Amino acid sequence: WDDAYLTNLANHSLDSVVERIRTADKVGLFTTEEEGPDAVARALVKRRIDYFTAYVCENLGARNERVTRGALDEIAAQEFDPLNVMILVRAGDAPDRPRDASVRSLFGNPDETFVQSKPKHGLLTVAEVRAVALAQMALGPRSVVWDVGAGSGSVSVEAALLAPVGQVFAIEQDAEDAELIRENAERFGAANVTPVIGRAPEVWAELADPDAVFMEGSGREIVRLAELAFARLKPGGRLVCSIASIEALHEVRSGLVALTSDVNVWMLNVSRGTDQLQRLRFDALNPAFLIAATKR
Amino acid sequence: WDDAYLTNLANHSLDSVVERIRTADKVGLFTTEEEGPDAVARALVKRRIDYFTAYVCENLGARNERVTRGALDEIAAQEFDPLNVMILVRAGDAPDRPRDASVRSLFGNPDETFVQSKPKHGLLTVAEVRAVALAQMALGPRSVVWDVGAGSGSVSVEAALLAPVGQVFAIEQDAEDAELIRENAERFGAANVTPVIGRAPEVWAELADPDAVFMEGSGREIVRLAELAFARLKPGGRLVCSIASIEALHEVRSGLVALTSDVNVWMLNVSRGTDQLQRLRFDALNPAFLIAATKR
Amino acid sequence: WDDAYLTNLANHSLDSVVERIRTADKVGLFTTEEEGPDAVARALVKRRIDYFTAYVCENLGARNERVTRGALDEIAAQEFDPLNVMILVRAGDAPDRPRDASVRSLFGNPDETFVQSKPKHGLLTVAEVRAVALAQMALGPRSVVWDVGAGSGSVSVEAALLAPVGQVFAIEQDAEDAELIRENAERFGAANVTPVIGRAPEVWAELADPDAVFMEGSGREIVRLAELAFARLKPGGRLVCSIASIEALHEVRSGLVALTSDVNVWMLNVSRGTDQLQRLRFDALNPAFLIAATKR
Amino acid sequence: WDDAYLTNLANHSLDSVVERIRTADKVGLFTTEEEGPDAVARALVKRRIDYFTAYVCENLGARNERVTRGALDEIAAQEFDPLNVMILVRAGDAPDRPRDASVRSLFGNPDETFVQSKPKHGLLTVAEVRAVALAQMALGPRSVVWDVGAGSGSVSVEAALLAPVGQVFAIEQDAEDAELIRENAERFGAANVTPVIGRAPEVWAELADPDAVFMEGSGREIVRLAELAFARLKPGGRLVCSIASIEALHEVRSGLVALTSDVNVWMLNVSRGTDQLQRLRFDALNPAFLIAATKR
Structure with missing residues (x-):
């Protein structure tokens, strides 16, 4: 032995x-x-x-x-x-990771690697922003993670890979999305993702307190949810929000600044190279704003 | 038991x-x-x-x-x-990670978390770009990583955290930087970082073939080094370059496109929020270009 | 009197x-x-x-x-x-400018103000970049301007408004585009725009030497044209190129740096605000590169 | 004759x-x-x-x-x-413009062309943003312009060049800045700039109604001033604000949206090329937000 x-x-x-x-x-x-x-x-x-x-x-x-x-x-x-x-x-030549070629990395995998519900495609946190968001979530191997409004589950799945003996709750009120989450978790071999179908914050009641919370949004609701989720964070835990509107950026940040002195904001303007006639141009993705807050 | x-x-x-x-x-x-x-x-x-x-x-x-x-x-x-x-x-309450408060995450840790040689500060791959670069390196737990021109070792250290049973060679010709690398590896508890002092590509001769290579640069040398490192990659391995100059971007990309059809490029314009009189402004970081190539 | x-x-x-x-x-x-x-x-x-x-x-x-x-x-x-x-x-209440509501400004008018050939729409120098390019062309009221590859003539027309007693040659090999140029010049009341149908640089032979030249492109040809046009500039004249590819950026710049010490480059990442459910988001335009050179 | x-x-x-x-x-x-x-x-x-x-x-x-x-x-x-x-x-060879080499263009002149009070340097609307802002001000030759909080007068001076028979009021409460404005107007030969020393909006009482107003700011005051200035605009007139903070962006825009349906917003991320060892890199300027509103 x-x-x-x-x-x-x-x-x-x-x-x-x-x-x-x-x-x-x-x-x-x-x-x-x-x-x-x-x-x-x-x-x-x-x-x-x-x-x-x-x-x-x-x-x-x-x-x-x-x-x-x-x-x-x-x-x-x-x-x-x-x-x-x-x-x-x-086996002597066993790889460390799933052999599915589409699964490349623990995080920041290409958007098209995930099964998505097409009409909502534009709302997805894109791969590059996801990588930075997951960095800010500061996951450890045993982290408990809430992905609020998980959509097709791209953040949930990668959080699960980064916290292999932790637990990721992919909270989503749309039951069809929950199916996508399951499919993506399966595709990435991320068994520690649990889809939770229901409305936030009601469905949070039964969940374990999180080490990290991710949410995405731009409307009025994210402000309230961000503060409620922050209240549930374990000490030292991190809340990360991906936001597209100026108003939500301001409101979520104001709400969090009142709760902790450790709030940071980023704007990410990502462009992806494209080849046109063997010359390199760039296609711009829309600007994304991230907020991260630590509970003291 | x-x-x-x-x-x-x-x-x-x-x-x-x-x-x-x-x-x-x-x-x-x-x-x-x-x-x-x-x-x-x-x-x-x-x-x-x-x-x-x-x-x-x-x-x-x-x-x-x-x-x-x-x-x-x-x-x-x-x-x-x-x-x-x-x-x-x-112990019942043992954390998963080092308790040093400065070490927050497996990757994308704040730049100031790393001990740096001040005059070269501007050359460092900043935290947000590092997160995306590490995503593209697609590390598994046992990956062998080369960090070519490792500087103060921020990429080496985070690669080591993402590949905890792998091996990271932090290759740096400046012996003083090698000391910083050791200090940062120590600070992050990343024991699988091995500083390798010497000139690339000569010092590569004795190293194991890598699953992933990271390098940073803007001058003529990176073109040659990128192609040589690509040749050493294991099949399926990934080369990621962080580049600041247009010329190196073009030259490295041209060199890699001749070697593999899987080459991608990004431009990242990151701004960090700052609080001025309780209002949120943004400070821009300089644009960064990333190239990633997969060996087939 | x-x-x-x-x-x-x-x-x-x-x-x-x-x-x-x-x-x-x-x-x-x-x-x-x-x-x-x-x-x-x-x-x-x-x-x-x-x-x-x-x-x-x-x-x-x-x-x-x-x-x-x-x-x-x-x-x-x-x-x-x-x-x-x-x-x-x-008349006592006469305006200074055409009353056509669509014509707002001497320069930087909204893209949709111009009649365009739809399939080429994406190639147009967008309004915000056009404003900066025209600033760099440094036009005076009597400037002679070449707009090389004028397309639908948006730069020609605005250059003509800024140089009202000057002369603008809108050089375009596509005769259908020449018709658009005429239509746009008419719409803006820019009588000093002269469409010149033919290939550059052959058709330049008969034109007066320019105070300012604008061209747009990304392929190999712009490198040669930029140098040839620079040679034709009057002393003190300005050449401004709008470029999308990294390769053309490098090549045009290298060519001009060999001819004059006064070469400047910009990258513009413009996003336009959009209202979604009374919240402000941003739609990114693709990155644009500008080069400006002064003949000594 | x-x-x-x-x-x-x-x-x-x-x-x-x-x-x-x-x-x-x-x-x-x-x-x-x-x-x-x-x-x-x-x-x-x-x-x-x-x-x-x-x-x-x-x-x-x-x-x-x-x-x-x-x-x-x-x-x-x-x-x-x-x-x-x-x-x-x-004279036969007379130029159309001042011969001072530093004055290159009607607008978008390099920042260093203007005499500035050094400690406030960072607050200046940079040349590239100024070009786009002036485009949005839609000046005609006879426009009456208010530059509210004119600082060193860069916007005032260029507005005056674009509206050569108009009138530009450079409103500034700091008498030392008023001196800079005079110096810059002199340097650019812009005689139609009138420094107005005093606090906004009190000093506006005696000024002619404007065709275009420019203001810059990020604090609470710009919200009130923007609405008051909009009220004074002539029909068809344009208000343009350059803003750095998210909060002011939201507040000014909300205020204007309540007054007119024609409000547009831009974010400009400008980088300037720099030559390092004959290679082209980019230095990023901080993101700037512009709002433009038309009075119906």
């Missing part, structure tokens, strides 16, 4: 365990009746952690002792007696 | 082990004669991983069996017999 | 005379056989200088002496004996 | 006359006792209109008839009997 990760599903949630498996070399885990080796294998494959060889050891020491060896997708399709030990051994 | 990380220093480098300890709940590790419990404790404290209670078990089963319990800084100051087992138990 | 402008069409071109009439209070002018009072009245009305009462005095002192009083459009429709004196008296 | 400008100082102010002389070929003018030929010559020289040969005809037809010929600076230094006729003949 050398450089191994050992755990017991009786005491730890499958979700938290799966992310630790991602970078481990060897894993030993006691499965449960509810979450047997096949369930573990499915959860791993779903997140594209498919580079382990699995050994399932049933009834060790008993007469019906049996060891099954297989790739994870093979194990996922089989049934096992309860109370096994499952051992995973990393 | 439930949800534990087990490893053996006889087979694994202290550096790679330490980063895995950071987020573990319990750790069991066999130490070696060269790297005993005190050395491990020092390495952890140096990276500000100071939230474990340590148990050192010497000569288990022998007459001179002894178990020592202590905080890591206490263990760091003691001497032990060789061949121990060291057990670490995470 | 108090505060009057007196002139004689036998010695002065109708074009040059008409612009001086625009701001005069009283005008006395000797007409010619070719350009009688009706021709003068038509030329004035065409430029929307329609706020004078005209008196045409035929055969003064002779038996068939006759004085006709009328608005300019009335005079324009009549016939007169040759060799008259024509007197114009400004 | 061919292509001549004739006028009589008994009926017309010297100021309005001088600007018409600037572009005339020949001028005949009746002087008065108060403003004799020497005063006219001095006024012309002061505006750098020094390219005429003058003939002063005293007591024409009387015994003491005398004709004096000379350059304007010679005439300026002599004394004459009252009631003369003064004749000016333009």
